[in-house]
Amino acid sequence: MSKMFKIVGVIVIILALISFLQFAGINILLGAFSAFLTVVLGTAFIAIGELLDRVGYLEQQLNMSLEGATSSNESLPQKTCPKCLTKHDFDYPKCPNCKFEH
Numbered sequence: 001m002s003k004m005f006k007i008v009g010v011i012v013i014i015l016a017l018i019s020f021l022q023f024a025g026i027n028i029l030l031g032a033f034s035a036f037l038t039v040v041l042g043t044a045f046i047a048i049g050e051l052l053d054r055v056g057y058l059e060q061q062l063n064m065s066l067e068g069a070t071s072s073n074e075s076l077p078q079k080t081c082p083k084c085l086t087k088h089d090f091d092y093p094k095c096p097n098c099k100f101e102h
């Protein structure tokens, strides 16, 4: 996802150079102006890609700490369904496998 933004940013900057060469033949100021705007746009895409990288990293860290929290919950008492012998959380009134109430 973030790589896509960076690639788009690089493509946009390349397009900026091409558009500069095209417009420069008509009007050098127009060419410089459009190239400037397009380079800003391309840089913005690369910045978004960079930002997504950081957000992704933070998300990963958060998920790891959340997984740590849920794995400690697994020490909760469990009970075994008398019908299908599936183990499930103690606070479930029904068996998640066969819906047997016990």
Ligand SMILES: [Zn+2]
Pocket (backbone or CB within 6 Å): 081, 082, 083, 084, 085, 086, 095, 096, 097, 098, 099, 100
């Ligand atoms: Zn069951």
